[in-house]
Amino acid sequence: MSADLFNNPHVSAALYFIDQGHYLFKYKKDAGQVVSKNLREPEVLAAFTRSGTDSGWLQDGIMRAGNSSRGNWFVYAVEPTKVEIQIGQGERMTIPIPATVLVGIGHTFHLFALAARQFHIGAEVFAAPFPNVYPDGRICWGQNAAPKADAGNARSVWELFFRAPFNGDLAQGKSTKFKDDIRKQYALLAGKKNYPVKTLVSLRVDISRQIEKLTGIKR
Numbered sequence: 001m002s003a004d005l006f007n008n009p010h011v012s013a014a015l016y017f018i019d020q021g022h023y024l025f026k027y028k029k030d031a032g033q034v035v036s037k038n039l040r041e042p043e044v045l046a047a048f049t050r051s052g053t054d055s056g057w058l059q060d061g062i063m064r065a066g067n068s069s070r071g072n073w074f075v076y077a078v079e080p081t082k083v084e085i086q087i088g089q090g091e092r093m094t095i096p097i098p099a100t101v102l103v104g105i106g107h108t109f110h111l112f113a114l115a116a117r118q119f120h121i122g123a124e125v126f127a128a129p130f131p132n133v134y135p136d137g138r139i140c141w142g143q144n145a146a147p148k149a150d151a152g153n154a155r156s157v158w159e160l161f162f163r164a165p166f167n168g169d170l171a172q173g174k175s176t177k178f179k180d181d182i183r184k185q186y187a188l189l190a191g192k193k194n195y196p197v198k199t200l201v202s203l204r205v206d207i208s209r210q211i212e213k214l215t216g217i218k219r
Contacts, residue, residue, distance in 0.1 A: 015044070058151055063101075063119055065151040066217060071106030073215045076154035077119035078102075080195060086165045087183055095189040098197050100128065101207060102158050103137075103214050104149030109157060110137035110214060114207070115197040121208040126200035129182050131171040132164060137203075137210075140170060175199045 006014040006026060013027035023044055025037045058065065065074040078100050086092045099114040111133055113126040127133070132140045139146070139161060146160070147153055166183060174182035177199045185199065203210070212218050 059155055062151050062154060064211070066215070068105075068216050070216055072149050072151075073103070073105040073217075074149060074151040074154055075211055076102040076104070076151075076158060077114075078158060079119075080117055083162045085162060085186070087186065088165055088167050093186065093190055095186050096192055096195045098126075098129070098195045098200065100158070101125075102154060102161075103211060104154065104157060105214055107146060107148055109139045109146055109149065109161075111139055111161065112137050112203070112207070112210065113200055115200055119207070121206070123207045125203045125205050125207050125210050126197075127174050127203060129174045129185070129195070129200060130161075131166045131169055131174075131182060132161070133170055133174075135173065142169075174201060176201060 004014075005011055013025070016024040016026070018024055027035055029035055061076050061078055063075040063077050065072075067073065080096065080099050082094055082096050084092060084094045097113075099117055099119065101112045101114060101119065103110045103112070111128040111130070113128045114123045115126060116123045127135070128137065132142070134140060142164065144160065144164060147157065149157075168181065168183070171181045171183055173179060175185050177196075178184040185196075189195065205213075
């Protein structure tokens with residue numbers, strides 16, 4: 001194992017990358033005193049670029065946003081609401097849906113559901129109860145081209161998903177009551193106030209860990 005170069009008399013400071021997602025900065029003061037400070041990404045960025053950063057005004061619902069080796073990413077949460085959907089090429093209806101979380105990374109988007117009414121970091125993650133979503137939450141856009149992930153377009157991407165017709169693709173495994181086709185459940189929701197969250201299918205992970213897995217960023 002090589003010696004720590006910080007001990008070299010010609011080195012006055014060093015930055016260490018910690019596997020818990022932060023950084024350790026060490027520097028030498030007069031009389032040989034060593035000072036250590038824990039830093040996070042924005043502070044390191046400001047130090048190396050000699051400038052500050054500003055995300056700008058973020059729209060309501062943005063829980064987190066950043067960038068990683070996988071590209072720009074954001075986490076957008078919507079509380080339980082009602083949406084208008086289209087079944088195949090025919091019937092349109094308005095139904096209640098549970099709380100949803102949209103995670104965008106690069107040009108890839110994942111959609112999940114929560115049984116909780118509000119987003120919190122320990123909330124259990126459930127399969128989004130909609131067709132056009134793979135078992136891992138990744139959205140299948142079909143012929144539509146999804147835009148690049150950006151916190152500023154989170155709402156428009158979320159709305160784009162619900163404007164697409166809900167056909168039979170990936171309609172299985174989204175409900176404990178209608179395992180073969182989630183669309184059968186929609187007929188029971190017309191005129192209802194709330195989505196029956198007891199029928200959601202758990203992915204057995206909390207939202208914090210799910211976000212870490214997708215973005216590669218730990219906190």
